[in-house]
Every structure is written in C-alpha cells, then in structure tokens.
Amino acid sequence: MITLEFVYILAGLTFAIFALLGLYDRTSPKRFGNAAFWGLLAVSMIVGDYLGDFGNGLLVLALVAIAGTGQICRAPGGDVPADVQAERAARHGPFLLVVALIIPAVALAGTFLFKWVPGLADPKQATLISLAIGVLIALAVAMARLRPAPLLPLQQGRRLLDAVGWAAILPQMLASLGAVFALAGVGEVVGGLIGTAIPEGSLFGATLAFGLGMALFTMVMGNAFAAFPVMLAAVGMPLLIEQYGGNPAVIAAIGMLAGFCGTLMTPMAANFNLVPAALLELKNPYGVIRAQVGTALPLLAVNILFIWLFAF
Known part of the structure; x- marks a missing residue:
C-alpha cells in the first residue's frame, strides 16, 4: 500500500538533489547556504520520523538561522531567453498546457480510485498521494515529448526554489505554529475575549x-491553516457547533475560505503575495495585495453569510 511516506521520501529526494546541484553551482555567491538549507529540508522529509521532537526542533532552528542571516539567493544566469521561450511555445502549442493539466487530472482521478479500490493507497491521504503521482506522470510525459537535458527540469526547479527562498516552506511553518497555539490554549483565551463582545x-x-476572526488571524499568522485551530477552539466549536448545533463540515470548509480571504490581504503570506511581486519585478512589492483586496473583502462577506445560511 502506498502511504504518505512515499510523498515525503519523494519530496526529500528532490530537495536532496536541489542541495547537491546548488552546492556544485560555482556561479552562486551563496551556494553553501542554499545547499545547507535544502539539504536540511531533505533530511527532515526523509528521516524526520526518526529524529524525534528535539531533533526536528534543532533542524527547524538551523533552517531559521540560515534563512534569517540571508544565506539563500538565486544564482545569476540560467534564464531561458525570451525569444527561445516564444519559439518553443509556438512549436509545441497546447501540449505545454496538457502537461500542466495532467497533474490535477491525476490527482482527481486518483482520489476517487484509491478510495474505491482498497489496498492500493492510504485512503486518508489519497489526494496528496495522487498529486505526487500526477507530478511524476507529467514529468515523464514532458521528458518523452520535449526531450530536454536530463537534469534541466531539476536545475530549473532548483533555481526557482532558490529565488523563492525560505518562503517556500512558510505554509508548513505557520501550520505548525497554529498547532502549537492550539496546544498552548490560545484558542480558549481568544474565545473568552471574543465572547465578551458577542451579544448573548x-x-x-x-x-x-468566527469569519472575521479567521480572516484577521490569517493576516497575522500568514496562513489559514494556522488560524483555523485557534478560531475553531475559540468560537467554532464552543459556540457555532456545540451551542447552536451548526454543521461542522460547513463551518470548517467555509471558515477556511474566510481565512483564505485574509491570505489575499497580508504580506505574511509571503509565498503568495511577496514572492510573485519579486519574480515579476513589480515596482510596488505590495502590488499583488493591493490588486486582491477588492476581491477579498466581498468574498469574505459572502463566506460569512453562507456560514449563517447553510450551517444551521
């Protein structure tokens, strides 16, 4: 049976290759920092279960130290010229889009297949496993048709991750922070404060x-997954579900969407809002956020209304 360990090992091996490629890239002024960062992440993915909480904590602190001291950067050069990109796009046409669509198609098909046919994969992780398999299939199809140099996809992937830097693992870090907050009882404290402001x-x-709290905590913490356990413990579980008998599935699902509205409006979600601005070389580093606020606020209002209408 395919389990989540398959995804972790696949990701770990990918990061390990990125680390080795970065180490041997002498054009990069910070190749040792790049190699150390992605190498430690590979260790976490592959053998994290055997390191224990203390070992993984030290590993996270090492990652923070490397990123915090600015030891990660993108190596100069390596970009494909614009005229070459245009020529390749004209030559291969819609095939490039087909390659991109293979990933979500396989993820969707695998999610249903693994749940219908027991024993193939862990049904609880069917979507994530299918997504990883979809990436491998898309890569194989693209390699067979386009016939690039064997290391080219990995080199370009490494260069992209070096450009994104520490923000690539920000969602995992913030989700872990949300779990820590939940265990520390932050949700109960927040619930007590909010309870005084809600009319009896x-x-x-x-x-x-609940909806506004999901959006605001997401803006502070940068990730709806980090805000969710706090707001569920503060308002969602004690009030909406236990006191008013709300549907947990509706409250959780639409509540997450309310949190994602906060994602659109915060620089803390750096991988969504600051990294694209840097990659696109926008004059205003907050240009992406400014463009998204007009969508985020009405969508937040609609999500709150939908919880009220459909969860009770």
Whole structure:
C-alpha cells in the first residue's frame, strides 16, 4: 500500500538533489547556504520520523538561522531567453498546457480510485498521494515529448526554489505554529475575549466573529491553516457547533475560505503575495495585495453569510 511516506521520501529526494546541484553551482555567491538549507529540508522529509521532537526542533532552528542571516539567493544566469521561450511555445502549442493539466487530472482521478479500490493507497491521504503521482506522470510525459537535458527540469526547479527562498516552506511553518497555539490554549483565551463582545444568544454575531476572526488571524499568522485551530477552539466549536448545533463540515470548509480571504490581504503570506511581486519585478512589492483586496473583502462577506445560511 502506498502511504504518505512515499510523498515525503519523494519530496526529500528532490530537495536532496536541489542541495547537491546548488552546492556544485560555482556561479552562486551563496551556494553553501542554499545547499545547507535544502539539504536540511531533505533530511527532515526523509528521516524526520526518526529524529524525534528535539531533533526536528534543532533542524527547524538551523533552517531559521540560515534563512534569517540571508544565506539563500538565486544564482545569476540560467534564464531561458525570451525569444527561445516564444519559439518553443509556438512549436509545441497546447501540449505545454496538457502537461500542466495532467497533474490535477491525476490527482482527481486518483482520489476517487484509491478510495474505491482498497489496498492500493492510504485512503486518508489519497489526494496528496495522487498529486505526487500526477507530478511524476507529467514529468515523464514532458521528458518523452520535449526531450530536454536530463537534469534541466531539476536545475530549473532548483533555481526557482532558490529565488523563492525560505518562503517556500512558510505554509508548513505557520501550520505548525497554529498547532502549537492550539496546544498552548490560545484558542480558549481568544474565545473568552471574543465572547465578551458577542451579544448573548446572537447566532449571527458568533458567525461574524468566527469569519472575521479567521480572516484577521490569517493576516497575522500568514496562513489559514494556522488560524483555523485557534478560531475553531475559540468560537467554532464552543459556540457555532456545540451551542447552536451548526454543521461542522460547513463551518470548517467555509471558515477556511474566510481565512483564505485574509491570505489575499497580508504580506505574511509571503509565498503568495511577496514572492510573485519579486519574480515579476513589480515596482510596488505590495502590488499583488493591493490588486486582491477588492476581491477579498466581498468574498469574505459572502463566506460569512453562507456560514449563517447553510450551517444551521
């Protein structure tokens, strides 16, 4: 049976190759920092289960130290000229789009297949496993048709990750922070503070507090997955689900969407909002956020309304 360990090992091997390629790239002024960062991440993915909490904690601190001291950067050169890109796009046409669509198609098909046919893969992780398999299939199809140099996809992937830098692992870090906050009882403290502001017996007030809280905590923490355990413990579970009998699936799903509205409006979600601005060389580093606020606010209002209408 294929388990989540397959995904971790695949990701770990990929990061290990990135580390080796970065180490041997003498054009990079910070090749040792790049290699150390992605190498430590590879160690975490491959043998993290055997390191224990203390060992993984030290590894995270090492990653923070490398990134915090600015030891990661993108090596100069290596870009494919614009005229070459245009020529290749004209030659291969829609095939490039087909390669990109293979990944979500396989992820969707595998999610249903692994749940219908027991024993093939862990049904609880069917989507993530299918996504990893989809990446491998898309890569194989692209390699067979385009016939690039064997290391070219890995080299370009490494260069992209070096450009993104520490922000590439920010979602995992912030999700872990949310779990730490939940264990530390932050949700109960926040719930006590919010409870004083909600009118007694007001279902809409509790719904509004939950939706706005998801968006605001996401803006502070940079990730809806980090905000979710805090707001669920503060408002979602004690008020919306236990007191008012709300549907947990609706509250959780739409609540996450409310949190994602906060993602659109915060620089803390650096991998979504700051990295694209840097890659596109926008004059305003917050240009992506400014363009998204007009969508995020109405969408947040609609999500809060949907929780109120459909969860009770």
